[in-house]
Amino acid sequence: MMEYLQQLSEAIGISGREEAVRKIVLEAIDGCVDEVHVDALGSITAIKRGTEGSKRPKVMVDAHMDEVGFMATGVDGDGLIKFVPVGGIDARIVPGMRVKVGPSGIQGVVLSTPIHKNKDSTVIQIANMRIDIGASNKEEANGKVKKGDRIAFDSRYRILNDSTICGKSLDDRAGCSVLIDVLRESSYPCDILAAFTVQEEIGLRGAMVAARRLKPDVGLALECTTAGDIPNPLADPDSDDPADLNPTCRVGRGPTLSFMDRSMIADPRLLRYLRQLADVYGVPYQLKTQLGGGTDAGSIHRANTGVPSAVISLPGRYIHSPHALISHSDYLNAVRLAQAFLENLTHDVLKPL
Numbered sequence: 034m035m036e037y038l039q040q041l042s043e044a045i046g047i048s049g050r051e052e053a054v055r056k057i058v059l060e061a062i063d064g065c066v067d068e069v070h071v072d073a074l075g076s077i078t079a080i081k082r083g084t085e086g087s088k089r090p091k092v093m094v095d096a097h098m099d100e101v102g103f104m105a106t107g108v109d110g111d112g113l114i115k116f117v118p119v120g121g122i123d124a125r126i127v128p129g130m131r132v133k134v135g136p137s138g139i140q141g142v143v144l145s146t147p148i149h150k151n152k153d154s155t156v157i158q159i160a161n162m163r164i165d166i167g168a169s170n171k172e173e174a175n176g177k178v179k180k181g182d183r184i185a186f187d188s189r190y191r192i193l194n195d196s197t198i199c200g201k202s203l204d205d206r207a208g209c210s211v212l213i214d215v216l217r218e219s220s221y222p223c224d225i226l227a228a229f230t231v232q233e234e235i236g237l238r239g240a241m242v243a244a245r246r247l248k249p250d251v252g253l254a255l256e257c258t259t260a261g262d263i264p265n266p267l268a269d270p271d272s273d274d275p276a277d278l279n280p281t282c283r284v285g286r287g288p289t290l291s292f293m294d295r296s297m298i299a300d301p302r303l304l305r306y307l308r309q310l311a312d313v314y315g316v317p318y319q320l321k322t323q324l325g326g327g328t329d330a331g332s333i334h335r336a337n338t339g340v341p342s343a344v345i346s347l348p349g350r351y352i353h354s355p356h357a358l359i360s361h362s363d364y365l366n367a368v369r370l371a372q373a374f375l376e377n378l379t380h381d382v383l384k385p386l
């Protein structure tokens with residue numbers, strides 16, 4: 034269990050350039066699936082045949098391989114790198130960040146203004162930021178960095194105390210790792226149509242294509258979602274009121290089931306089924322009602338003639354930053370819940386309400 038999570042977290046796979054992650058996943062699932070295919074966009078689709086395949090619904094279980102990051106767009110006169118974001122990144126966390134540029138992982142730092150000079154607190158636009166790779170002029174920088182090079186957070190995977198995992202791109206390498214564990218740990222009655230998708234962070238694109246290929250009866254996305262269990266940074270710092278930004282999802286309280294997000298409404302039959310399973314198997318879970326964000330299930334449920342879909346998410350603090358944080362116990366509970374889903378799913382679950 035979790036054998037590949039560190040490797041997955043530290044691999045660089047900004048949307049559209051997921052090849053390093055794909056390599057790890059292909060190795061990890063080798064021998065525990067019956068068919069593997071890499072599609073035209075680069076998503077991995079794999080079939081693990083069930084022991085009662087024809088009698089059970091076919092389930093597409095999805096996790097996305099890509100992560101947010103940046104792309105180089107040029108070099109300015111001083112040899113500093115211009116760049117744009119790929120996926121959603123808050124400009125406020127970027128100044129001073131350590132990054133790796135291009136396929137050889139050239140180290141760099143995003144410019145930040147020293148506090149001595151930053152007289153006001155204006156947020157600098159990413160378009161006005163630059164990355165310093167230590168080049169002394171434009172020619173030197175141009176020799177090292179090409180337009181279109183991806184730029185990733187430079188961050189190591191760490192275990193904080195015994196229960197907390199910290200690293201970049203746990204959204205959604207944690208989901209990839211859960212899916213790998215589900216495939217490796219057991220066999221199931223239903224056919225599993227596994228999809229490790231590309232380009233989720235820029236519009237759920239890889240899943241759309243993968244779902245058309247796999248033609249599932251049911252979709253299950255494994256994700257890492259924003260945990261809102263941090264104090265409100267806008268609150269009065271002297272107040273004793275520990276007001277949360279969003280108390281609906283907390284790290285360490287179990288995997289999160291979504292009713293609805295920006296991309297989909299969870300199928301009510303599958304949501305009811307997941308909640309019943311969690312109760313029967315004693316898996317703690319949380320319900321997320323916030324509308325923000327989207328998942329690959331947003332693409333899967335609209336594929337073909339429609340695919341009833343649901344999402345199991347790991348609550349993560351500081352996602353889309355170099356140091357996301359998830360709980361070890363949430364991870365294990367997400368694996369258990371996904372396994373229970375696959376072991377027990379019958380066509381009866383999908384009967385009209």
Ligand SMILES: [Zn+2]
Pocket residue numbers: 097204205233256257
């Ligand atoms: Zn994600």
